Structures are given as structure tokens and as C-alpha cells.
Amino acid sequence: MxxxxxxxxxxxxxxxxxxxxxxxxxxxxxxxxxxxxxxxxxxxxxxxxxxxxxxxxxxxxxxxxxxxxxxxxxxxxxxxxxxxxxxxxxxxxxxxxxxxxxxxxxxxxxxxxxxxxxxxxxxxxxxxxxxxxxxxxxxxxxxxxxxxxxxxxxxxxxxxxxxxxxxxxxxxxxxxxxxxxxxxxDIYGIEYSAVMKNIIALACGITHGLGYGDNFQAVLVSNAMQEIKRFVDAVYPKHRDLSGSAYLGDLLVTAYSPFSRNRTFGTLIGRGYTIQSAQAEMNMIAEGYYAVKSIHAINEKFGVNMPITNAVYNILYERAAPTLEMNGLKGMLM
Structure with a gap:
């Protein structure tokens, strides 16, 4: 132009x-x-x-x-x-x-x-x-x-x-x-995927804070990609290739990068910080904290299998122990 x-x-x-x-x-x-x-x-x-x-x-x-x-x-x-x-x-x-x-x-x-x-x-x-x-x-x-x-x-x-x-x-x-x-x-697929990757980054941060290694995080992220696909296809059906950079690439950089505020927030939660103290420590907004509540509410209508999202929701809003939630995920990941 x-x-x-x-x-x-x-x-x-x-x-x-x-x-x-x-x-x-x-x-x-x-x-x-x-x-x-x-x-x-x-x-x-x-x-x-x-x-x-x-x-x-x-x-x-x-x-x-x-x-x-x-x-x-x-x-x-x-x-x-x-x-x-x-x-x-x-x-x-x-x-x-x-x-x-x-x-x-x-x-x-x-x-x-x-x-x-x-x-x-x-x-x-x-x-x-x-x-x-x-x-x-x-x-x-x-x-x-x-x-x-x-x-x-x-x-x-x-x-x-x-x-x-x-x-x-x-x-x-x-x-x-x-x-x-x-x-x-694919505006809806892109936008929902961008929301979801922040939730997954929270999960990655939590596991990092708990001391899980790279092996587990790789499995977590690969399963998360499948979870994102199930959810996005349910709420907005359309042929899309989620291996593209706007989907998979955005997920990877948010899940792994030290610049990711959602990963940082999750890491603090995994290390035992309260939500309030983690927010004060960062002095920035982790969008995934708010988004996981919205996605959880939306999924009550669609009933998509979303174990990673549910674990993050339980930790942040039901005050579930991060150790117990992540231990529960072990048997659900492939």
C-alpha cells in the first residue's frame, strides 16, 4: 500500500x-x-x-x-x-x-x-x-x-x-x-488462540515454579495445542492449520520466553506466592489470570475436554494446591 x-x-x-x-x-x-x-x-x-x-x-x-x-x-x-x-x-x-x-x-x-x-x-x-x-x-x-x-x-x-x-x-x-x-x-481462531496461549503459559509457569523439567513442559505444551484446537473448533468451527506461527508460534514464545508475563505470573504461583503478592511483584497484568475464568465459563456451554485449563482455573479461582493439580495432570497427558 x-x-x-x-x-x-x-x-x-x-x-x-x-x-x-x-x-x-x-x-x-x-x-x-x-x-x-x-x-x-x-x-x-x-x-x-x-x-x-x-x-x-x-x-x-x-x-x-x-x-x-x-x-x-x-x-x-x-x-x-x-x-x-x-x-x-x-x-x-x-x-x-x-x-x-x-x-x-x-x-x-x-x-x-x-x-x-x-x-x-x-x-x-x-x-x-x-x-x-x-x-x-x-x-x-x-x-x-x-x-x-x-x-x-x-x-x-x-x-x-x-x-x-x-x-x-x-x-x-x-x-x-x-x-x-x-x-x-481467521479472526476468531486467532483471537481465541491468543487468549488460550496465555492460560497455557500460566500452566507452564506453575510447573516451572514447582520444579518440573523441560521434558514435562514439552508434553504439556504439545497437549495444550490439542486442547486449544478442540476448544477453538467447538466455539468457531472452521478449517484452520494450528501449526501456523499465529497459533503454535505464539503459544511457544509465550510458554517458554522469560519475557512472558503470564509464564512469570505462573512461576510465582508455583513457588508459593499468593495471587495478590504475585500481581504486586510483577506490577504488570497477566491476561491469562482473567481469561481463564472467562474461558471456563464459556466452556460450561460447550463441554470441551480441557484438563490444563481446568487445572489453572482450579489453582487461581478455587484455591486448589498447585502441587495436587499438576500431579493430577500427569496421568491425563500423552
Whole structure:
């Protein structure tokens, strides 16, 4: 896509993934309005050109990026809106906006979680609440960690939308010298898989915290891939190859990488931290903590065999002992 005039885009969120996406977009012909909740972070970026709270080594091109703390100002006159806040807080971030603010815009979810109170995918929630047509909604999937984007390591993104033209437009926006992008049409498969891989990363972290080795984790992840397929095929039947990078690749990097906040959260739980103390230790949101409750509730309707997801749910919400739950999994894995 050759662009003569800069694309006008709004980034919603001030965390590490939002910061990484701003860096990627700044490589291209894009004018960005970046909404941040924290006024102190906003002022710091305006003055010094970097985010003091996340990926502080990333230099922000302030000639291309305008910092905003008022959401209505941020979305005004934009062609694209990227949502990059934790799923649990997206409703609060968009507070005060109406369907009119989204009219004619493309909405892109970079959120790998579910709306907790509604047990909804972010894309469905945006469509229902703001009336955004499905063909104007896309999601960004990995495998891609914000920390590696900050280091300009070669990375890959998959852009999913039910409309191929929309997927291609977003893929073109995000492609740069160190990021390759691929457009696909399996938006629900991609989005559910992104949610599920965070739950699996929690399980991997828990086993790591308990002292399990690489052999067990390899079996856990391979069984998890089958579990994800069973669930995704049940809730949204479609021919799909889950060995692709947006499915298997994203699962692997989240399950194994030291940058994975879900794996880190799980590791703390496996080592005996309470949920509250693990959250305080990380000072970041592990989407899988909220997502496992939503997936568990959704699966009450479908009845898919999901032993790994059930184990994580029992540990986090039923206060089951991690040792007992993971011991119980041993005989279920193949």
C-alpha cells in the first residue's frame, strides 16, 4: 500500500505492547496520537521522548507522535484506532466514547485477553458496544514480544480480519524493516488462540515454579495445542492449520520466553506466592489470570475436554494446591 498522506492513527494504552507498536508505526508514514492514562507518563514522554514506565530505552519520535490524556481528543480525526490496554480495563479506557466516535474508523485489537464481566472477545465487545462493522475490525497476533521489538530483533505479526482488504491495510501499516506481517481471515481462531496461549503459559509457569523439567513442559505444551484446537473448533468451527506461527508460534514464545508475563505470573504461583503478592511483584497484568475464568465459563456451554485449563482455573479461582493439580495432570497427558 503506497501512501502519500500520512495515515492518522490513535494508540490507546501506555504499556509495553503499546510502546512497542508506537515504535513500529513510527517507522512508517503514520501520524500517531497516543493516549495514556497516566498524566505523569504523558508529560515525561513529551519532555524526554521515552516512556518512563515501560520499555524506557525506546526513543519516541515526537515529530510523529502526539501525546494525549483525553480519549475524545485522541480518537478525533483518526482513521485507525489500536486498542492496547489490558482487557479488564478497556471499558474504562474508552469511557465517554459513543458509537459516533468510531464511525468510519478501523478498529484494531492488540489485546490478548477477554472482557471479564462479559466473557467476550474484545472484537465482539467493540462491535456490540460501538457498532463497528466486522469488516472494519482486525486483531494483531504474534509471535512477538514487546521487549524484542524494542531491541529491533526480527519479529513477525499476523493480522486477522474477516475482510481481507482490512487485514492487508493493517498489515501494511505495521510492516517495517524489523517486522514482517501476514494478513489472514481467521479472526476468531486467532483471537481465541491468543487468549488460550496465555492460560497455557500460566500452566507452564506453575510447573516451572514447582520444579518440573523441560521434558514435562514439552508434553504439556504439545497437549495444550490439542486442547486449544478442540476448544477453538467447538466455539468457531472452521478449517484452520494450528501449526501456523499465529497459533503454535505464539503459544511457544509465550510458554517458554522469560519475557512472558503470564509464564512469570505462573512461576510465582508455583513457588508459593499468593495471587495478590504475585500481581504486586510483577506490577504488570497477566491476561491469562482473567481469561481463564472467562474461558471456563464459556466452556460450561460447550463441554470441551480441557484438563490444563481446568487445572489453572482450579489453582487461581478455587484455591486448589498447585502441587495436587499438576500431579493430577500427569496421568491425563500423552
Amino acid at each position: 503506497k501512501v502519500t498522506q500520512p495515515v492518522r492513527l490513535t494508540m490507546v494504552g501506555g504499556g509495553s505492547w503499546a510502546t512497542a507498536l508506537v515504535k513500529i508505526l513510527s517507522e512508517n508514514n503514520v501520524n500517531i496520537k497516543w493516549w495514556l492514562r497516566k498524566a505523569s507518563d504523558a508529560e515525561h514522554i513529551k519532555k524526554f521522548g521515552h516512556n518512563p514506565s515501560y520499555l524506557s530505552d525506546v526513543q519516541i519520535n515526537t515529530r510523529k507522535v502526539k501525546i494525549c490524556t483525553k480519549i475524545r481528543d485522541a480518537v478525533r480525526d483518526s482513521d485507525f484506532i489500536i486498542l492496547a490496554v489490558p482487557a479488564a480495563f478497556v471499558s474504562d479506557a474508552l469511557k465517554g466514547l459513543t458509537p459516533g466516535h468510531f464511525a468510519g474508523k478501523f478498529v484494531i485489537s492488540a489485546i490478548k485477553g477477554m472482557i471479564p464481566e462479559a466473557n467476550q472477545l474484545v472484537t465482539d465487545w467493540v462491535s456490540d458496544r460501538y457498532g463497528v462493522p466486522a469488516e472494519r475490525i482486525s486483531v494483531i497476533a504474534g509471535p512477538c514480544h514487546a521487549e524484542e521489538v524494542a531491541l529491533e530483533k526480527q519479529s513477525y505479526l499476523t493480522i486477522a480480519s474477516p475482510d481481507p482488504t482490512s487485514a492487508q491495510k493493517v498489515a501494511d501499516l505495521l510492516r517495517c524493516r524489523f517486522v514482517q506481517t501476514t494478513p489472514v481471515d
